Amino acid sequence: MTDTVENVYLKGNFAPVHEEVIAYDLPVTGSLPVELAGRYLRNGPNPIGPVDLRTHHWFVGTGMVHGVRLRDGKAEWYRNRYVRGDEVAAAQGRPELPGLRHPLFGGAAPNTNVIGHAGATWALVEAGGLPVELDDELESVRYIDFDGAWPGAFSAHPKRDPVTGELHVVAYYWEWDHVKYVVVRADGSIRKVVEIPVPGPIMVHDVGITDSSIVIFDLPVTFQLDALGQGYPFPYRWDSDYHPRVGVLARDGDAGDVRWADVEPCYVFHPLNAYDLPDGRIVMDVARHPRMFATDVNGPDEGTPTLDRWTIDATAGKVLEERLDDRGQEFPRVDERLVGKPHRYGYCASFEAGPITHGALVKHDFERDTTTTHSYGAGRGSGEGVFIPRSVDAAEDDGWVMSLVYDAATDRSDLVILDAQDFAGEPVATVHLPQRVPYGFHGNWVPDA
Numbered sequence: 462m463t464d465t466v467e468n469v470y471l472k473g474n475f476a477p478v479h480e481e482v483i484a485y486d487l488p489v490t491g492s493l494p495v496e497l498a499g500r501y502l503r504n505g506p507n508p509i510g511p512v513d514l515r516t517h518h519w520f521v522g523t524g525m526v527h528g529v530r531l532r533d534g535k536a537e538w539y540r541n542r543y544v545r546g547d548e549v550a551a552a553q554g555r556p557e558l559p560g561l562r563h564p565l566f567g568g569a570a571p572n573t574n575v576i577g578h579a580g581a582t583w584a585l586v587e588a589g590g591l592p593v594e595l596d597d598e599l600e601s602v603r604y605i606d607f608d609g610a611w612p613g614a615f616s617a618h619p620k621r622d623p624v625t626g627e628l629h630v631v632a633y634y635w636e637w638d639h640v641k642y643v644v645v646r647a648d649g650s651i652r653k654v655v656e657i658p659v660p661g662p663i664m665v666h667d668v669g670i671t672d673s674s675i676v677i678f679d680l681p682v683t684f685q686l687d688a689l690g691q692g693y694p695f696p697y698r699w700d701s702d703y704h705p706r707v708g709v710l711a712r713d714g715d716a717g718d719v720r721w722a723d724v725e726p727c728y729v730f731h732p733l734n735a736y737d738l739p740d741g742r743i744v745m746d747v748a749r750h751p752r753m754f755a756t757d758v759n760g761p762d763e764g765t766p767t768l769d770r771w772t773i774d775a776t777a778g779k780v781l782e783e784r785l786d787d788r789g790q791e792f793p794r795v796d797e798r799l800v801g802k803p804h805r806y807g808y809c810a811s812f813e814a815g816p817i818t819h820g821a822l823v824k825h826d827f828e829r830d831t832t833t834t835h836s837y838g839a840g841r842g843s844g845e846g847v848f849i850p851r852s853v854d855a856a857e858d859d860g861w862v863m864s865l866v867y868d869a870a871t872d873r874s875d876l877v878i879l880d881a882q883d884f885a886g887e888p889v890a891t892v893h894l895p896q897r898v899p900y901g902f903h904g905n906w907v908p909d910a
Contacts, residue, residue: 585617810846835885
């Protein structure tokens with residue numbers, strides 16, 4: 462456990478940056494593909510005020526979105542902006558954003574993900590906080606309440622159906638005796654809400670979707686009121702008495718239609734992808750942690766996360782669990798055109814616990830059962846890798862993998878673009894940023910309309 466003197470999630474490249482900056486005409490090594498027209502965006506925690514070193518958790522820092530604008534083979538700009546929650550507005554002497562506030566979270570600054578949806582940019586968080594709409598230059602606009610149809614909490618990890626453009630969400634909040642399955646239309650309105658009873662106040666970071674169903678994680682990390690009473694701002698802990706399972710619900714189903722299947726005790730933040738088998742079972746590849754928040758209550762440091770495959774037989778209530786790769790890795794991603802469909806390739810960031818170390822990116826070929834590694838060199842660590850296809854109808858690995866890479870020697874970050882078909886080779890392009898980007902969570906490529 463992090464002691465009372467130091468907190469690793471406030472040191473090195475976990476430490477916040479203090480200035481919001483804009484830089485134009487960024488220097489580039491290599492050649493930026495002219496097909497890349499849009500913005501790479503990444504959200505993460507960046508505390509704006511003082512924190513308690515003993516209790517500070519990596520997951521609760523004030524949200525800050527970083528962005529790089531690419532067009533016509535040039536890196537036009539980099540900028541970073543706090544998501545203007547109420548604490549940020551007070552610190553900067555600016556007006557508070559319009560929109561609803563959660564009764565517990567108030568005007569929180571979402572710090573976990575950032576997506577493009579319904580013609581806007583959304584900064585996202587889970588457990589009760591509302592999304593915040595940003596403009597194209599990352600300035601905060603408003604809290605999104607879905608025109609009064611807000612279901613009471615949202616998620617940091619909606620899954621977008623590549624056919625319909627709808628977002629599929631599983632939302633949680635500690636006072637609920639259920640989780641909510643929410644479907645958001647492509648225009649940003651809510652189409653469906655299903656309340657699914659669960660035995661305890663679980664933490665649910667993500668969801669799996671297939672063409673037919675959603676997969677709900679019901680795993681043993683729960684809200685602990687005594688931890689909140691001890692001053693911990695993130696009071697979720699490993700619960701060895703909680704029964705771990707996953708639920709399968711047909712997309713057109715209701716709460717009573719969920720079929721549950723047991724899994725071994727573990728925690729999963731992120732599935733890589735899921736898809737239906739012809740016999741009705743579901744395959745889901747996951748980054749599996751052996752435990753979570755059992756001994757380290759300041760961040761995800763409970764042993765090596767591995768890439769596993771779960772084959773879910775919801776009719777029999779069983780899950781076949783297989784290890785695909787035992788090297789430490791997290792932030793799994795797939796070609797977004799194949800979300801919910803069979804995939805051949807996946808991309809993960811190396812992720813070693815104790816304390817957390819970022820390093821290489823890995824590309825998995827599940828058809829050939831091979832893995833290719835791209836090492837960025839000594840002292841350089843990559844965050845999540847995002848695949849961008851060369852064109853809308855390009856092959857599954859015909860495109861680029863983009864990630865932010867921190868260089869400890871220069872204390873700066875780069876946006877590095879790899880050729881997915883020459884993954885271990887030299888980068889296609891490296892965009893040099895004017896400052897470092899602290900290690901954070903999720904990013905996405907938002908192409909021009």
